[in-house]
Amino acid sequence: MTSLASQPPAYPSDIAFTPTVKAWQSRHGSRDAYARMEEEHGWQTRLTPDVARFIEQQTSVFLATVSSEGQPYIQHRGGPAGFLRVLDDHTIAFADFAGNRQYVTAGNLADNPKAHLFLVDYAHRRRIKIWGEARVIDDDPALLAKLMPEGYKARGERVIVMTVRAWDVNCPKHIPQRFDAADVAAALKERDERIEELEAQLAEVKRKPGDAGAIDRR
Structure with a gap:
């Protein structure tokens, strides 16, 4: 007998809209609007060319992981435009540069593959949220070399590959306009x-x- 937890979500947004989240939406009057969104267009699961370009233009992103005990962790990742690479319409990868050697992200992903990328373009006041699963690859020097930004002064130690499950674009409200x-x-x-x-x-x-x-x- 298949458990409820193992069944695929009815909508891609269910990756974030748990029953408890939906109950909060109902309590505060937004559930009907989100239900229509789910039925009519909903969140996407494939990276479109426009979103792929947006991803590869970013120089600063935030990667969230969760430990085996449910403790969240957000780590900044940065590099020249193109350091985030869209390998196909479901896959994002990047070289993990040498840093402070805490390895919290790598350790979390070893225990729990759930991951989230949060990307903000302050100049154009646009943000994209990406849910998925990520894994660390530390035994593929060819892939690491392929993902290293040309001429960038950093030492790549490993590769992080993320499989995208859903993504959503937020409205620009409250995003301060800043320029590089x-x-x-x-x-x-x-x-x-x-x-x-x-x-x-x-x-x-x-x-x-x-x-x-x-x-x-x-």
Whole structure:
């Protein structure tokens, strides 16, 4: 006889919407809306091309795991854009760089494969939540080499591979808008170069008063 716990969820969102969560939704008036969401479109289980691009553009993400005793742990993972790799529409992988050698994430995954990725794009105020199972691979140097970002100064120790079970996009509400320092620096550099160009044109006009219309008005 198959236990209820081993049966597949009726909806992908059931990975988060447990009976207790649904009871809270009912109590606070949001259950009907989420029930319609489940019936009409719901959360997706395959990574679409748009979401895959979003994932591979991130330079900073959070990975949540749970110990065998149910203690949650959230660890930051960062690297150049592309350090998170979408291998197919169900699989995300990345090189695990050498760090503080606590190995909490690796230890948790050895006991409990449940994992969650939380990705936030502050500049565009967009966030994506990804549920799945993850595993540590520490005996595949070829895969590790494939996933190491080219030219990035870090030492890869192992690979973490996540199988995606469901994902959801949150609304932008309450996400503060922030910009990457490199993007801000590039925008300021472009501005300064444009100012220099206009100042040079203005200086030229001052030397030739009759050519005032020569200023580039882009």
